[in-house]
Amino acid sequence: MRRTMLMLALALLFVETLSGCNTGKGIVKGLTFSKKTLERPNPTSYVFHVPAAQLRNALPQWGPDTPCPQAPTPCLILNRPTDGSNYDLVQLDRTRSDIYHWFGNPLEYKARYTLTVTPISDSQTKIDVVTWDSKVLITTDVGVHGGDYVETVTPTTIEEYRFLLMVGKKVGEKDMPPLQLPQ
Numbered sequence: 335m336r337r338t339m340l341m342l343a344l345a346l347l348f349v350e351t352l353s354g355c356n357t358g359k360g361i362v363k364g365l366t367f368s369k370k371t372l373e374r375p376n377p378t379s380y381v382f383h384v385p386a387a388q389l390r391n392a393l394p395q396w397g398p399d400t401p402c403p404q405a406p407t408p409c410l411i412l413n414r415p416t417d418g419s420n421y422d423l424v425q426l427d428r429t430r431s432d433i434y435h436w437f438g439n440p441l442e443y444k445a446r447y448t449l450t451v452t453p454i455s456d457s458q459t460k461i462d463v464v465t466w467d468s469k470v471l472i473t474t475d476v477g478v479h480g481g482d483y484v485e486t487v488t489p490t491t492i493e494e495y496r497f498l499l500m501v502g503k504k505v506g507e508k509d510m511p512p513l514q515l516p517q
Contacts, residue, residue: 367472367485368435370516376495377511379462384505386453389461390418392504393449405429407496410447421449425493432515433490434470441470445489447497461498465489 382389394412402409410423428442435441445468452460468490472483495513502510 368438369487370433370435372433372491372514372516374514376491376514377498378464378491378494379460380498380502380510381454381458381460382502382505382507383458384507385457386418386451386459388505389459389501390451392501393421393451394423402426403500406432407500408445408493410497413446419451421447421451423447423449428471429493431470431490432492434487436470436472441472443468443470443487443490443493445469445493447494461501463494463497465494 394410406429408429409426411426413422413424416422424446425444428444430440431443432440434443445465448464448466450462450464452462454460466489468487469484470487472485474480474482476483492513492515499510499513501507
C-alpha cells in the first residue's frame with residue numbers, strides 16, 4: 335500500500351512537471367504531507383545566569399573538530415568565524431522532525447541558525463536563536479538525475495530550544511522550562 339501511494343505521488347509530480355502546472359504538487363502534498371502543532375511554541379531565546387565569556391565557551395567553536403551532541407539535538411557548526419556576538423551556524427546532519435511528516439513518517443529536517451549573544455549584566459547573558467532556510471527532505475533520488483525533493487517549511491522552535499537546553503546543560507543552568515513536543 336505504501337509503495338503504491340509513493341508511486342502515485344511520484345506519477346502526479348511527473349505529470350505536473352511535464353504540464354508545467356502546480357496542481358499535482360498541491361494534490362500530492364495534501365494527501366501525503368502533514369504538520370503537527372505545538373500547544374505553545376518553545377522559547378527561541380533565553381537569559382542564562384552566567385557571564386558572557388562562560389556562555390561563549392559552551393557554543394560551537396570555529397574548526398573542523400567540533401564535537402556533535404547526540405540526536406535529536408541538532409549538530410550545529412560555525413559557518414564562518416564569529417565576532418563573539420553573532421554566530422552563523424549550519425546544521426551538519428538532518429534530524430527527524432517532530433512536527434513534519436510524510437505518509438505518517440517523520441521527515442528529516444535541516445536549517446541554518448543565527449545566534450546573537452547579548453550580555454545583560456556581569457552574571458547574565460541572553461542568547462537569541464533565529465532560524466532560516468528550514469527545509470524537510472521529502473524523498474531522495476527523484477527524477478533522471480537523482481536529486482532530492484525538499485520542501486521549505488516554517489521553523490518549529492523544537493530544534494532551537496533543544497540547542498538552548500544543550501547550552502544550558504553545559505553551563506549548569508537550572509530550572510529551564512521543559513521542551514514542548516506535539517501531542
